[in-house]
Amino acid sequence: MEIGGKAKSLKILTKAGFNVPRFISYDGQSPLLSSILDSNFCGIEYFAVRSSAFGEDSANKSFAGQFYSAIGVKRKDIPREIEKVLSSYKGREGSVIIQEFLPCESSGVMFTEVDSNKIVINSTLGLCSTVVNGEACDEYIADKSGLIIKKKIREKNALFFQYGSCIQVKKAGESLSFQQIKQLARIAIKIQKLFGVPQDIEWAFKDGRLFILQSRPITKAPIITETEYYDSANIAESYSGIVLPLTFSFAEMVYSCVYKDLLRKSGVPQKKLEKHSSIFDNLLGTFYGRMYYNMNNWYRMAEFVPGYRRNKQNFESMITSNIKAEIGKIISPSIVLRIVYPFLIGFKVLTYGITSRYFKSSVIKELNSLRRNDFNYLSYDECIKSFDEINNKLLRKWYVTIENDFFVMTYLGLLKKMLSDTEIQRVLTFSSKATEQVDALASLSQKMTKVDTLWSAVQEGDVKIFDSEILNHNGIKSELETYMYTFGGRFANELKLESKGIDEDSSKLLSVLKLYHSYGTRVLADKQSADKPLSLGLKKRFILNKFKKYASQREEFRLLRSNTFSMARKLFRRIGNIFATENILNSTDDIFYLTLEEILNKNIFISEYKSLVEQRKDEYKSYSNITPPSHFSTSNRQAPNAVSPNRQTGANISGQPTSSGKITGRIRVFREFFIPSQIDFDILVTSHTDPGWTPLIALSKGLIIEHGGILSHASIVARELGIPTVIGVGNAMTFLKDGDIVELDGTNGIIKVQKHENR
Template identity: 30%
Template sequence: MQPIGGKASALQQLTTLGYRVPRFFVLTEADQQTLTPEYLVAQLESLSGAEYFAVRSSANLEDGQQHSFAGQFETKLFVTREQLLDSIREVAAAKHSARVNTYLQQNDLYPGQLQLAIVVQEMIGATASGVAFSKNPLKPYKNEQIVTAVFGLGEGLVSGHLVADTCLKTSSGAWDKQLAEKNQQLVYRNGALQYEDLPAEKQQEPALSDTQLEEISAVLTSLEKQLGSPQDIEFCYLNNTFYLLQSRLITTIRADVRHVIWDNSNIVESYPGITLPLTFSFILKIYCSVYYNFALMLGVPRAQVEANREVFDEMLGHIKGRVYYHLIHWYKALAMLPAYQINAAYMEKMMGVTEPLGVSFSLKAQPGKWASYWNLLRTAFRMLQTNARLPKQKQQFREKVAGVIQSYKNKDYSAIPAAQVWQDYLSFKNILVNEWTPPLANDLLAMIYFGTLEKLCTKWLGQPHLHTELVVGKFPLKSVEPARLLNRIVSTAEQEQRLEIIRREPASLVWEHCVHQDFGQTGALILTYIEQYGARSIGELKLENDTFSQNPESLIRILQSYKTSTEHTPAKTARPEDYDAGLPWLKRRIFRYVAHKAAETVADRENLRFDRTFGFGTVRRFFWTIGQKWEKEGVLDHFRDIFYLNESELAAYFQQEISPAELRARVSARKVEFAAYAEITDLPGRIHEYGEELDLDVPVPVTDAQMHGIPCCAGEVTGQVRILRTPDEVKSLDGDILVTTSTDPGWITIFQSASAILVERGSTLSHAAIVSREMGIPCIVGIKGITKLLKTGDRIRMNGKTGIIEIL
């Protein structure tokens, strides 16, 4: 059977699928060799009523994944019946043209491989024409469609003579239209193709209506689904009637290209801004080990965990010096557990992920049907077991970790060599890894209980925001205590008339007063704060950052930002029994149990994160001690340089595999690298890495005078905005509305002085959301682009119940 080529095969397939394709017939090479006028007349019976025809090539090597042959063959448009035979011969002759022979040679093809069929098709006198892609060829990882269109015939667009409207359909379903000034259109007049001027009033109009754009979008979606790959189509409209002229695979999209989705939705709270290599290498290995062990604890077969080891090895990424989640790997890790679809939605809420993953993935070593059932039963049993044992395990975890931390805290390292400090670090890290299961189990249960409570509030009670009020105030939050102690310090300083001294004097002098115990009760409370919370700092999970113990003057500078003490009314708290009276007995029992467990696990999630900071404080001490010893020994120029190295480089040095000179060279190179990273601002919350390219486009919200985010703590506040990137850049909030990209536990020190909190990133379970509810500060998180849209000094009105922000 003679091949009819890719174009003709595609047209036949499109017709079979039911799309409106202009009528056509195909002439194989054998047909062309015996072509007579009589045979042609017989074929034209299938196109009866057509006045004009298009004659196109359809080669066996054309429009494939390897070679497109774009523009190499001939096309004849508006051919009359009388011209048809000659036009067919002209198109067929192009097979032997110098242009085609050159293309064959350049692509290591020989002429004998090429077979050229001819498509004779009914010609449509289009009023608008275009090309569309079911995936953005430049960013195939995004759920976007692109439509370009002109008035008149499509040859004017394909040839590049006419400028076209470009319409991009985003993942949200909205159209981003870039309308061109279309001065001309290509038409068939007086027996010839010609460009004619458009009337002035039509030049600014879109070539396609909104209805037509949606029709094309639906065709693209269905074609990609039916044909199993992204499609590039040519189309036209005759008035309001759509014709599909061609559909082919988008050859520029490669399935073998590495695609990674980096997302910092939640982790930006813990690691805002630049994070240096030593901190990143430490947390990367911690995440790998603890989640690997956690998967085994939940009953995931060891063979499957080992087969997917890369999932755990790369749960985080270091992008331009910032920490991001490797989002696909997080979904893969969760997919190893039963009930993936339900838990994925809960995980997205807990992590604050603002858009779905949007890509498919597969796991290695997937169990068979019966093994899956057994795994389901085993995991369910482990989950029930964990749920029952967790309260006791959390207490044991707190006691053991606190004891280990205290033992290292009491150890004097002044005379101990750096190599022994390194061994102590390795021992401590091993304890962290092996003992970290209770916090992870609590996180998982918090995700499930909080998500289930939201569903129950919505479905059973018709109150979709009630779940946040049901978890407030039921269990104490440790992370609120530092703020309360700060407020007590400020209040005492007011009573002792020392607040103005704190604000007026240099921080170093105020600290000196405290150390010499000549600053009254205020000084005693400051010393108490350092004793209890000295291991904490701004950005306290970054090992390179000073703690309050290491730099107590930083605490004094925070106190200098207070003009007066501030008392906030705790957020509204709700009791299940006040809302569930109308539920049947069994539903009421379920509702109260889920509400209790959600409140308990959400509070413990924050408390265990608070405890984590003390563990990190111990790790910080190890590295600072090694750095200080290396500075004295001449290994490094400055003790802080150690944070520009990674953990494997430290290990290599202690194993005598890297010289001090090599360490110093690496430090110097990284200082230059990270200084450049620091100049980059406003990296997007989600970054697609496709091949070796990073998509760093930062979306700016399109808005009139209103924005919307996730409501976290009710309350309506009108006031002035203060935009901060770090908490230490502020001198006084004085009741301004705090606006920032993200927060970590270190921000608690300035929350008290804010009248409201607005955060660009985050979710209902993020740090700012939990703490603001507990402290009663109106709060909205997850407000895309707010730090770009607002500037310090703007006046706004925010509603923490509805999530609405208005610019006044």
């Protein structure tokens, strides 16, 4: 008997070992249907009767939705449904599929893509009829390893089969677990390899088991209409370069929780936040291992509270956004919130001093509690418990720091209206924790130089001798412990969990101390003595003082964040050690190639973690040769093309002046952070900096940085230390080379090349 395209596909899947519900292909002619059913479906009560016309689901045509199919069919009604299927062929030849019906817990369709490692999964709770019919459903985009790139969770009409009939229920929760997404992604890639072309696959989960209901070639790619905008903006200052899966998924979780908490504290109902949870779950995106803001969802977030236009502009200013896009509004604040919001904000302003003090004291208290743990001896369950404490007792309070950021941007916006750009530079200097770190390093270094055996260990970078020798000098030991307590979580790439801290690699600290012996006592930049003092009226002075208060506090909060992430890093490294000991992973550091969900929820796929990690290592290694754009738009979720930076030609380049003064000197280009053996340069050139660059910045006489703004950490430190700085020099890393002699004008933002080295 000749069978149709759909039945042929199911036979191939079954032969290849995929879990396909029992089925037969029936031509509609045999009078022995009852006997056939008895012999093939003993004990089965309900069936799916599907079309399988000749040519259906071929590579050229799918006829999807054109022929009749039925689900939940009782045995006695099968002949009637067969007639309906055959009638829908309208003269075409074909057979009918009679298949065991699955009253599943979740189901849907997924699509593989040509020349892409991405899988698009549409899913719902219950039967997938609602998905096939185009109703609202959850959407996931995953890579071939199951790493979730993006997800949208919607309120949906779930269809459940109970007692012989379908019952429709409104559901808002997620329809898939991350384990199920991983399993679907793996199966989708296998099915595509089996057929050799991209596939449209219908699937279902019943009692935890994955069943493949049908698979057909994709004859037309899914249409994705909304243009999405991505901008690395200032997130690249915190997460520069390639970021591994654990760091990205952890950051994704933190952003989602913090901004939901912020809006809840701003009067937005919890139910409304849950309805739009996909916005918060997708505030970030990753392409080629680099992190971006999903600008669409940041703009959507600004719609929840009154003053959308102002909120949007404040956000763009806060992140130094390259994109100023407009998207259609879909969310509006309630009438009640519109009325009470001004009073709520007023109350927040009046009580923020109390709020911020409580936040700082509670975070410090919790950090002290976590520090008492000996992470080297924690079990997996104890690590998870400690992580829950970090999440619930620390990160769930972090919305307070976002409120502080809004105060900073509000007062900065007022100052910009009152003062010129040059005047802004002259008044924005304020004391911060960063320069306290510089002073502490200089003090430690100078004291160590007076102890020959200790200083010799520093110069040689001998950690073992240093650790032994410092025990003999209680005063220096105590000062070092104070430094580690305050600044132990501060180092370059401090928010990237895969980065090793100075407490894990003491050689980093010794390298810094070695250079600081000649630093001497820091002389703070005093702009008002170097330049003619600005005469500010009472109103301007009040606003300036408010700005400095919140900006200084912003730097304090950043340091608390560094130390909080340090605790999380210790926990994950410990879990990595446990997984390596139990032969789940090959090494401790492999933990950073897993996602947060994969670590927190050990599951049936744990035996595959080794191969999963190796696969991701190969993938991330390939990213190192790709230079993606800093911002882009896409309407098909495809990664952007690699780009070359826009080049300024001639002898001069320019950017935004953020710390005034002039310096002529030799440059050194830092493609990543490291402490050189000696300071043989005057001007530091790099793409991004984070707070961990402070020790190196303090040893420089000038800064040229490709990305950032007036409130970037480098700008703040440079103003305080009197280091001329120009930021936003788009092609500095390609235009300038090690050894070039340049004149850096931090007042006007001009860089003049006086001598090119070896060109």
